Amino acid sequence: MDNSASGNKLVRVGVAQPAGPDGPLASDTDLQRITATVAKNIARMCGLIGRAGAAGVDILCLPEDVCNLAQIAARGEDEACFRSAVQRSAVPSMESLRGSAKASGMYVVGAAFLPDGEAIHNTAFLIGPDGRTVGQYHKTHLPPSEDRFLTAGTAYPVFETPLGRVGMLICWDLMFPETTRLLALNGAQLVFCPTLGFDFGGEHMGEMRIRVRAFDNALHIATATLASPKGDGTGRSCIVGPQGEILADTGHRPDHIVWADLDPSQRSPDSAGSEPNTCADMWERWAQSRRPATYGGLA
Numbered sequence: 001m002d003n004s005a006s007g008n009k010l011v012r013v014g015v016a017q018p019a020g021p022d023g024p025l026a027s028d029t030d031l032q033r034i035t036a037t038v039a040k041n042i043a044r045m046c047g048l049i050g051r052a053g054a055a056g057v058d059i060l061c062l063p064e065d066v067c068n069l070a071q072i073a074a075r076g077e078d079e080a081c082f083r084s085a086v087q088r089s090a091v092p093s094m095e096s097l098r099g100s101a102k103a104s105g106m107y108v109v110g111a112a113f114l115p116d117g118e119a120i121h122n123t124a125f126l127i128g129p130d131g132r133t134v135g136q137y138h139k140t141h142l143p144p145s146e147d148r149f150l151t152a153g154t155a156y157p158v159f160e161t162p163l164g165r166v167g168m169l170i171c172w173d174l175m176f177p178e179t180t181r182l183l184a185l186n187g188a189q190l191v192f193c194p195t196l197g198f199d200f201g202g203e204h205m206g207e208m209r210i211r212v213r214a215f216d217n218a219l220h221i222a223t224a225t226l227a228s229p230k231g232d233g234t235g236r237s238c239i240v241g242p243q244g245e246i247l248a249d250t251g252h253r254p255d256h257i258v259w260a261d262l263d264p265s266q267r268s269p270d271s272a273g274s275e276p277n278t279c280a281d282m283w284e285r286w287a288q289s290r291r292p293a294t295y296g297g298l299a
Contacts, residue, residue, distance in 0.1 A: 010261040011163045013190065014057035015224040016048040017237040019254035021068035029081050031088060034072070038089040041068045045110070046100040048257060053104025057259050059163055061224040062110035063237075064122070064171050064194040067093050069113055074145045082149055086113045086120055094125070094133075102131030107163065111139070111170045111194035119151040124168035124194055126159055135159040139170040140179065156182040164189040164264030171195040174209065174223070177216070178298065184217035184283070189264040193223040198236045206236060207246075215244035218267040218283035227254040242282075243268040 021041050028034055045066050052060040064070075067089045072082045093112060101108040106129050114123040114136075122139035138153025139146075156179065158167045167188030173179045174193050183191055191213075198206040214221045219242055227235035227250070235252035239260045247260035267281035279285040 009263075011190075011264055012056055012058045012259050012261050013220070013222050013239055014052045014055070014060040014257055014259035015222050015237040015239060015248070015250065016045070016052060016060055016062050017224060017227050017235060017250040017254065017256045018044050018048060018063065019229040020226050021071075025068060026071040026074070029078065031081070031084055034069075034081075034085050035088050038067045038069070038085070038093060042066065042093045042096050044255070046096055048255070049097070049100040049104055049106075049108055052257050052259070053106050055257065055259065057106055057257075059107035059109065059166075059190075059192075060257075061192045061222045061237075062108065062194060063224045063226050064111040064196045066097070066110045066112050066194075070145070070196060073113070073149055076145075076148050079149055083120065086115055090114050097125075098127055098131040098133070101127040101129060105129045107134070107161065107166075109166075109168060109192040109194065111168075113150070116151075120149060121153060122146060122150055122170055124170050124192070126161075126166055126168065126192075128161075134161065135166075135168075137168040137170070139173060141172045141176055143172045156186055158183060158186040158188045167191045169193045171197055174213065175200060177213065180213045180217050180219075180221070184219055189219055191217075191219055191221045193221060195223055195225045197234075198223060198225045199234065203236060207238075210238065210240050211244040211246070214240040214242055215268060215282075216286075218242045218281060218286070220247075220262055220264060220266075227252055227256070229254055242266060 108127045111124040124137040126134040128134045140153045165187050167183035222239045224237040231252045238249040239247045248258040250256045267283050270279045
């Protein structure tokens with residue numbers, strides 16, 4: 001599919017919004033039952049990947065914590081159970097997701113607790129249509145429910161793909177404007193944010209936050225989260241364009257997928273309009289006007 005305006009190929013970006021997880025992981029300590037519950041939840045994710053592939057999606061964003069182990073992490077006193085659950089679930093879960101991405105011939109983004117030697121990171125992953133991992137990002141901002149057991153990341157990588165330059169954030173990261181700006185400075189065109197909490201500060205603030213992040217950095221952002229099984233809570237997985245416009249929105253519907261056909265290279269037009277020094281787009285204007293030497297107070 002060609003964008004008649006720019007001649008660039010449009011990319012079909014999708015977000016998947018599963019229903020909340022199966023099983024009482026908030027209280028279960030039996031590792032065999034936990035492993036079985038994780039397998040059921042991963043099967044749901046793989047089903048959504050298959051549906052997105054059938055719809056012609058090129059790259060699909062899943063929510064944070066695809067294994068649904070955050071409830072165990074929140075039990076701060078039970079580190080041994082959490083670590084064992086991660087060790088048991090990480091490899092088979094990722095193998096299932098890679099297999100589904102390959103079968104559907106598309107890129108898949110999501111996030112899971114993954115071991116790295118003795119450390120465990122909340123890790124966003126980018127899987128390619130060949131089923132291989134293209135890149136990973138370790139969540140840099142850990143809320144209190146995670147910082148007891150997890151190791152925070154320190155970098156904001158951007159990955160070159162045939163679809164465009166992809167950056168990733170996870171949930172709490174999006175609360176901080178610096179994270180999206182660093183990805184933009186590193187060249188990102190598409191930013192994916194798997195999350196469990198779109199609505200920090202209320203749903204209106206969640207929507208405002210993602211729209212402003214996209215506009216201020218002249219890029220596309222897609223975020224995916226969970227919905228209540230009854231469709232009466234959380235939700236609002238969405239795709240936002242570089243002018244802060246909502247291109248697709250799941251609302252509160254569980255087990256739902258939406259997508260948008262977009263040009264990753266598109267940026268918001270220069271708002272200066274007819275000024276003699278009009279720039280090519282807003283990102284160029286911001287890049288020319290930035291004064292990093294005055295930003296030392298941020299650090």
